[in-house]
Amino acid sequence: MTARTMQALRLTEWQSDPVITEVPVPDPQASEVLVEVAAAGLCRTDLHIMSSPEGAFPYTLPFTLGHESAGHVAALGPGSSGFEVGDRVVVYSRWGCGTCWQCAQGRDNACVRTHRGAHGGGLGRDGGLADYVLVPSARYLVATPGLEPVRAAPLADAALTSYHAVKLSLPQLHSGGNAVVIGAGGLGHMAVQILKAITPARIVVVDLRSGALEMARAAGADVTLSAEGLTPEQVRAETDPDGANVVLDFVGSDTTLSLAAASVAQGGDVTFVGRGGGELRIAPGLIPYETTVRMPTWGTVEELGEVVALASAGKIHSEAEVYDFEDAVSAYGKLRQGEVLGRAVVVPGRASRVAAGLN
Ligand SMILES: [Zn+2]
Numbered sequence: 001m002t003a004r005t006m007q008a009l010r011l012t013e014w015q016s017d018p019v020i021t022e023v024p025v026p027d028p029q030a031s032e033v034l035v036e037v038a039a040a041g042l043c044r045t046d047l048h049i050m051s052s053p054e055g056a057f058p059y060t061l062p063f064t065l066g067h068e069s070a071g072h073v074a075a076l077g078p079g080s081s082g083f084e085v086g087d088r089v090v091v092y093s094r095w096g097c098g099t100c101w102q103c104a105q106g107r108d109n110a111c112v113r114t115h116r117g118a119h120g121g122g123l124g125r126d127g128g129l130a131d132y133v134l135v136p137s138a139r140y141l142v143a144t145p146g147l148e149p150v151r152a153a154p155l156a157d158a159a160l161t162s163y164h165a166v167k168l169s170l171p172q173l174h175s176g177g178n179a180v181v182i183g184a185g186g187l188g189h190m191a192v193q194i195l196k197a198i199t200p201a202r203i204v205v206v207d208l209r210s211g212a213l214e215m216a217r218a219a220g221a222d223v224t225l226s227a228e229g230l231t232p233e234q235v236r237a238e239t240d241p242d243g244a245n246v247v248l249d250f251v252g253s254d255t256t257l258s259l260a261a262a263s264v265a266q267g268g269d270v271t272f273v274g275r276g277g278g279e280l281r282i283a284p285g286l287i288p289y290e291t292t293v294r295m296p297t298w299g300t301v302e303e304l305g306e307v308v309a310l311a312s313a314g315k316i317h318s319e320a321e322v323y324d325f326e327d328a329v330s331a332y333g334k335l336r337q338g339e340v341l342g343r344a345v346v347v348p349g350r351a352s353r354v355a356a357g358l359n
């Protein structure tokens with residue numbers, strides 16, 4: 001049974017905080033699936049969206065935030081198949097057009113047609129910071145039978161995006177290879193675990209916060225370095241005098257991107273993931289020859305399945321700080337201040353707290 005209305009955390013104005021609003025519970029049509037949300041992660045991308053002026057994102061307001069959601073199937077449209085009501089799922093929130101060349105290969109994250117429009121649930125279309133989220137197709141759901149929703153939700157972006165970024169550099173991450181992770185927040189702490197789980201590379205982690213470095217060591221980092229006054233020479237001393245095979249920048253500020261460019265080895269990879277507003281300048285002398293620079297976004301549905309498999313096998317574990325729905329805006333404030341360790345996850349409603357395995 002679904003209630004007629006529900007609470008949703010909606011962005012109603014640019015450059016302002018989202019507000020809790022009462023909205024109708026959607027009724028799934030055609031191939032759509034209604035998912036009751038038991039947990040939804042908060043992402044720095046949300047902060048970036050809500051603090052941006054009108055026109056910076058190709059989204060129309062209002063819409064419900066939340067692009068990391070997990071829960072169970074509540075209702076299926078008449079044309080939907082593959083899942084049953086009650087199935088535990090995590091939602092893939094980057095919804096492509098489904099027909100372009102990228103989407104045809106399952107690469108919704110690189111969809112060329114939705115590139116200049118709404119990007120998915122919580123990204124211009126209604127997302128998971130609500131009691132329910134309407135998903136366009138069952139193909140955007142991955143079953144999570146053995147995972148608690150608070151652990152499953154961050155897999156949808158924090159783990160998926162990190163996994164996709166690491167996978168792109170697998171040929172570099174051989175035995176004896178090394179990876180530098182800059183920023184051990186929501187994504188970076190997952191990247192450390194993923195590097196540990198799927199590569200034999202040595203892992204060096206850089207962050208300003210001692211708590212984040214501590215969490216990175218617990219997650220499998222071989223070395224942690226304080227970003228305070230850190231020089232590329234100090235990074236090289238911990239990787240290889242010739243530089244790092246792969247530098248994954250989950251911050252993306254001018255400072256961290258300069259550090260990445262100066263720390264990478266000739267022929268290495270610089271992967272620019274964080275949206276910290278920085279620029280990476282490419283020119284001879286600024287970055288070594290034969291360097292590959294990547295700017296990935298999300299991952300594929302197939303990769304979300306792989307991430308869920310890693311989590312189900314206990315190989316990766318998302319650290320979550322859990323907040324009530326009413327506290328979502330203040331949780332965003334803590335995220336903005338860098339006070340969240342791991343991922344901030346919001347649990348909508350009392351019933352959902354039970355479903356999330358919290359009480
Ligand atoms: Zn995100």
Ligand SMILES: [Zn+2]
Pocket residue numbers: 096097098099100101102103104108110111112113114
């Ligand atoms: Zn497409």
